[in-house]
Amino acid sequence: MRGPIRFVLPPIAVVLIAWLLSGCVAPSVVVVDQKTALERQAAGEYPTLENDAEQAALSPAPEPFTREELAPGRERQGGGALGELAELYARHESDAEVIDRLLLQRCIGEATSGLLVARPADCIGAADATELVRVIGRENQHRRQLWQLLASERKADVDRTRRVWRELHLEQVVCGGLVESARERWEPKSC
DSSP states (O other): OOOOOOOOOHHHHHHHHHHHHHTTTTOOOOOOOOHHHHHHHHHTOOHHHHHHHHHHHHSOOOOOOOHHHHHHHHHHHSSHHHHHHHHHHHHHOOHHHHHHHHHHHHHHHEOSSSSEEEEEOOOSSOOOOOHHHHHHHHHHHHHHHHHHHHHHHOOOOHHHHHOOOOOHHHTTTTOOOOOOOEEEEEEOOOO
């Protein structure tokens, strides 16, 4: 009995076959047709900065004028667009002026909690509900933030800080403004 037939290749044949097979597989070649980020920056191209600057130029924003800057412009312009703007701005009330007016109208009141409270049942005359909500919300938020800041700076209790602040604040409330003196007892401030 004979065994299986074996085929033995000479070493040169093995090398030749390996060389032929390696020639069939192409190496990975990458061709870049764009500049790298560093090359673009060196050339002076900053697309994100350019886009941000372009967007900032398109975004509308108010002009930072003060009443004092607009007053002379109103007199000089005599009816132009800046003159009308100056007139509207000069007539605009600050939040403090609006709060005083609403306290006198009894549309809002200074509560014992130190916050402003809407009092529609006591309101004398007409008050814009949107303005009322805006002013009360903003002022109450400012007061809470102030109490937190004062309490943290003095390392004191927020409630004690609020009570002390309210005592001092009531001295500055407009005369005739609606103030809560006791729980659910509202009366005009006497001076």
